Amino acid sequence: MKWALAAVLLIAVCSNASAQDSADGVLKSGIYSSSELGFRYAAPAAMRDTTASAQAQIQARVAALHRRSSSAVLLAMTSGPDDTASDWHSMGIETFARAAWPDADDFHAESLMNAAVARGGLPVGPNQSVTLSNQKFVVTQFELHEGAITKRATLYTTVRRGKLLSFDFSGNSAEEVNKMAETMKSLSFTGPN
Secondary structure: OOHHHHHHHHHHHHOOOOOOOOOOOEEEOOEEEEOOOOEEEEOOOOOEEOHHHHHHHHHHHHHHOOOOOOEEEEEEEEOOOOOOOOOOEEEEEEEEEHHHOOOOOHHHHHHHHHHHHOOOOEEOOOOEEEEEOOEEEEEEEEEEEEOOEEEEEEEEEEEEOOEEEEEEEEEOOHHHHHHHHHHHHHOEEOOOO
């Protein structure tokens, strides 16, 4: 199972919070936008949109466990089905209810979200705070060793309109992950948080 998708499944399965509608986002001509969350983002080029199958897998898993989920997959994309290929990479945009961590300040809740999405990946360096489009994010890098393969991930999470909004860039090549993470410069927010 792909690392990013498995991470989303983990979040969905662990949650007992009330159900959350997936944001009203749409991917058109390589631009993902959500009026509900008030943002636009230019997704990495030359990747397949796997959002529908990621959402269906999560819904099936949550239903099988008789749970409710406060997570949603807004966008899932991959370079291909073989996550053992040296050039394999994926990206995802997910939300999770901010209320899931009521005792944590935003920085720590965002850090916890990054760790949950990384699904057992080991952090590489400390969490960092960055500002993109006037919105503060916590950025964390992870590595996950699967046999001879080292998967890398860079996660960006912020709080937006009562939800933790997470961008996950994963791959078997640090170069591919860094290249995808550069697309965060295209992110723009509209309206109040």
